[in-house]
Amino acid sequence: MSTDHAQRATRCLVAKVGLDGHDRGAHVIARAFRDAGFEVIYSGLHRAPEEIVQAAVQEDVDVLGISILSGAHNTLIPKVIEGLQSYDAFEDTLILVGGIVPEEDKTTLREAGVDAIFGPGTSIEETVEFVRQHAGSE
Amino acid sequence: MAELSGANARLSESLLDGDHAALARVITKIENRTPGYRELLAALHAETGHASVVGVTGSPGTGKSTLVDALTKQYREAGETVGVIAVDPSSPYTGGSVLGDRIRMGSTAGDMDVFVRSMSARGRLGGLSMATADAVKALDAFGKDRIIVETVGAGQNEVDIVETAETVAVVVQPGSGDDIQLLKAGILEIGDLFVVNKADKDEAAGTVADLETMIHMDASPTAGLSTGHHGPDTAEANPKGGDTGDESGWTPPVVETVATTGEGIDDLRTALDDHQQYLVDSGEAEGRRRQRAETEIRRLLRTDLGELADQVLDRHGGIERLSASVATRETDPYTVVGQLVDPIESAVEGSLDAESEASEK
Numbered sequence: 479m480s481t482d483h484a485q486r487a488t489r490c491l492v493a494k495v496g497l498d499g500h501d502r503g504a505h506v507i508a509r510a511f512r513d514a515g516f517e518v519i520y521s522g523l524h525r526a527p528e529e530i531v532q533a534a535v536q537e538d539v540d541v542l543g544i545s546i547l548s549g550a551h552n553t554l555i556p557k558v559i560e561g562l563q564s565y566d567a568f569e570d571t572l573i574l575v576g577g578i579v580p581e582e583d584k585t586t587l588r589e590a591g592v593d594a595i596f597g598p599g600t601s602i603e604e605t606v607e608f609v610r611q612h613a614g615s616e
Numbered sequence: 617m618a619e620l621s622g623a624n625a626r627l628s629e630s631l632l633d634g635d636h637a638a639l640a641r642v643i644t645k646i647e648n649r650t651p652g653y654r655e656l657l658a659a660l661h662a663e664t665g666h667a668s669v670v671g672v673t674g675s676p677g678t679g680k681s682t683l684v685d686a687l688t689k690q691y692r693e694a695g696e697t698v699g700v701i702a703v704d705p706s707s708p709y710t711g712g713s714v715l716g717d718r719i720r721m722g723s724t725a726g727d728m729d730v731f732v733r734s735m736s737a738r739g740r741l742g743g744l745s746m747a748t749a750d751a752v753k754a755l756d757a758f759g760k761d762r763i764i765v766e767t768v769g770a771g772q773n774e775v776d777i778v779e780t781a782e783t784v785a786v787v788v789q790p791g792s793g794d795d796i797q798l799l800k801a802g803i804l805e806i807g808d809l810f811v812v813n814k815a816d817k818d819e820a821a822g823t824v825a826d827l828e829t830m831i832h833m834d835a836s837p838t839a840g841l842s843t844g845h846h847g848p849d850t851a852e853a854n855p856k857g858g859d860t861g862d863e864s865g866w867t868p869p870v871v872e873t874v875a876t877t878g879e880g881i882d883d884l885r886t887a888l889d890d891h892q893q894y895l896v897d898s899g900e901a902e903g904r905r906r907q908r909a910e911t912e913i914r915r916l917l918r919t920d921l922g923e924l925a926d927q928v929l930d931r932h933g934g935i936e937r938l939s940a941s942v943a944t945r946e947t948d949p950y951t952v953v954g955q956l957v958d959p960i961e962s963a964v965e966g967s968l969d970a971e972s973e974a975s976e977k
Contacts, residue, residue: 486648487711487738512712517736522719529725533718536731538640565637 488613490541493521493530495558498548503576507543510602516541516609527554531561534571540613543574551579552586559591572613574605624656631758632663636728639758643733646750657750663757665905667699668892671781672766673806678789679813681720682875683884684766688730689723690885691762697729699755701748703767706736713737717766731755745776746915749908752780779911782904783891785884787811788827791819804830807868809887815872815880827870866894928956 492508494501501523511518519537521530534542542562544555555575562568568591575587576596584595593612596605620628630638642660645653672680681702688698702717715734724730733751748765755763765781786807810831812824869887873880895901929935932955941947 487736489644508714512707512714513710515707515710515712517706517713517715517734517738519715519718519734522722526726532726532728533732535637536640536733537718538637538644567637567640 488516488541488609489519489537489539490516490543490609490613491519491521491530491534491537491539492543492545493525493533494523494545495521495525495527495530495554496546496548496550497524498546498550499523500547501545503547504543504545506602507545507576507605510606511543511609514606514610527557527561530558531565531567534558534562535565535567538567539571541572541574541609543576545576546579547577549578551575551577552583555587555592556590572609574608576600576605620655620659621652624652625659628656628659631660631754634759636731639731639754640733642754643751646754647735647738647747649747653750657753660753660757664753665756667752667756667760667763669752669756669763669765669781669783670888671784672764672787673768673784674787674811675789676768678787679875680766680768680787681717683787683811683813683873683881684717684764685721685723686873686875686878686881687764687885687888688721688762689878690881692724692727692730696761697759698724698731699752699758699760699763700730700732701735701751701755701763701765702732703735703737703748703765705768706738711738731758731760745780746912746919749780749912779908782895782901783808783888785809785811785888787813788823790814790817790823808866808891809868810870811884812870812872813875816874816877820872824870824872831868831870865898866891924960925956928960932956 490511492504492511494504504520508518508520519533519539521533525533530542530544533539542558544558546554559568559573562571562573572594573592574594574596575592579587579595579597587595594608627638627642631642642656644650645656672684674680684700684702688700691698700721702715704713704715704717706713713736715736718732718734721730721732735748735751748767752763752765784806786804786809788810790812810827812820812827814820815824869890871880871884871887873884875881892901895904929938932938938952942949942952
């Protein structure tokens with residue numbers, strides 16, 4: 479008999495990948511997610527795709543939010559997704575991309591497995607609401 | 617104990633096979649208290665007991681995570697696999713948290729033989745220590761050689777958490793207050809060894825001296841006279857070894873480190889290994905193991921009985937109705953609790969009597 483109450487929390491990894499050193503946006507999102515009651519793991523700057531994959535797998539996150547402003551998204555993000563697939567951790571992870579992504583790249587990223595892309599001007603509420611609606615279906 | 621469900625049986629099998637994602641999912645179930653997690657842990661229990669578990673605690677900003685990183689690197693260089701559980705506080709208002717310990721674990725990032733898991737306190741009273749102890753079990757069953765549990769502060773919750781560890785290192789920052797701060801309860805009692813990190817700072821020598829004075833004051837006057845070897849019988853008298861040095865033949869060393877440069881990490885590793893060797897030689901290890909099992913049984917029992925109590929409360933119309941009548945002085949809390957507990961007591965007695973009758977036949 480397991481009687482203790484189940485207590486779920488939405489776990490998110492906010493990740494900076496590649497050489498891009500601008501993390502203000504990632505910090506704002508991390509803080510907003512925290513205030514929304516999520517558990518946020520922040521990767522720190524300049525992570526390699528393999529490090530992001532390792533963190534996402536080990537932390538068993540519901541949401542992986544990748545912040546990227548360098549323009550290298552077409553190279554780095556597919557690598558992260560392939561890594562997650564190799565650990566069988568892709569299906570149950572909501573993948574978000576935030577930053578500067580040109581319109582013509584969005585379809586490619588979505589096809590690669592990104593669930594949503596948030597560009598400049600997106601409100602915090604919109605992002606949080608998206609996570610609330612789509613994350614954490616076990 | 618109930619049988620494992622099909623999905624959980626596969627999960628535990630994958631974990632034992634060394635599947636990282638399975639280990640991560642088991643820890644999630646443990647954290648969420650997902651129904652079935654106890655059966656899962658029960659199945660893994662027999663596979664545990666091989667890892668050596670170290671607890672690292674101290675105030676925020678003392679460099680715990682950086683130390684853990686440096687220590688992990690050394691263990692990896694020696695060919696050992698490492699599991700780390702890093703606990704950070706959660707907001708008492710929203711329940712949310714930012715878990716930042718992982719950022720400091722840079723030197724082994726990308727190495728899957730280092731499994732780092734960040735945990736939030738989630739505002740669960742007492743439950744956190746249970747979740748941590750259970751997560752340690754999962755890592756142990758997975759086959760990690762070394763497990764490090766890192767946690768902030770020296771509050772009651774933290775003391776409970778570090779009790780899951782065989783050896784506890786308390787990290788102190790130079791100039792973090794005078795010797796009176798060290799007198800405060802909780803800091804000295806829980807440390808099997810002390811680390812003065814950022815030892816390149818000017819105040820480090822003073823902090824080391826303060827710590828050493830306190831430790832020697834704490835140790836029994838005869839401790840200095842013995843050669844450091846007690847028989848197993850004296851160890852039995854103090855199985856927890858909680859009060860530093862006292863009777864246990866172990867005087868906590870003070871190690872100076874600069875985690876960012878790796879200075880003193882060798883000494884720290886040696887001191888940790890010395891303590892683990894001491895636990896084995898003195899027979900204290902066995903005592904501590906039993907102590908941990910005892911704590912665990914009591915905690916589980918209390919959790920389950922607490923749930924029963926909630927059910928009883930619901931039957932009686934919920935706590936609001938009862939508290940209203942106490943607040944208006946219609947009745948008193950003692951009578952209320954008496955009325956709630958009496959039927960449970962007689963039911964327990966009844967079933968115990970029936971049991972002993974059955975065993976007599």
